[in-house]
Amino acid sequence: xxxVRVCSVHDVPDPGALRVEVPTPSGAVAVAVVRDDDxxxxxxxxxxxxxxxxxxxxxxxxxxIECWLHGSAFDLRTxxxxxxxxxxxxxxxxxxLDGDDVLVDATTDIGASAELR
Numbered sequence: 455x456x457x458v459r460v461c462s463v464h465d466v467p468d469p470g471a472l473r474v475e476v477p478t479p480s481g482a483v484a485v486a487v488v489r490d491d492d493x494x495x496x497x498x499x500x501x502x503x504x505x506x507x508x509x510x511x512x513x514x515x516x517x518x519i520e521c522w523l524h525g526s527a528f529d530l531r532t533x534x535x536x537x538x539x540x541x542x543x544x545x546x547x548x549x550x551l552d553g554d555d556v557l558v559d560a561t562t563d564i565g566a567s568a569e570l571r
């Protein structure tokens with residue numbers, strides 16, 4: 455894993471999302487760092503799987519983020535859609551904290567393995 459500092463904990467709305475660009479060996483990845491209703495932080499692809507729309511501009515409710523354009527919603531732990539029209543999941547990335555620094559590894563989608571937990 456390659457964790458990269460992307461922002462401060464204080465930069466992320468409560469609840470809400472912040473779009474960040476995470477450098478990877480194959481190029482930058484747009485990631486939404488999201489604080490859910492319980493205050494937990496998550497890292498999820500910033501691009502809706504239904505259309506190329508920024509998820510960080512959507513609403514956070516519980517442990518879901520809703521796309522502002524057509525209302526698709528995604529589970530922040532698994533990336534799986536929980537509301538149509540999206541039917542495909544979005545990648546979820548490892549996130550950790552180092553003091554107030556938020557670190558993200560955007561090289562591997564951990565969403566599928568989160569479903570097994």
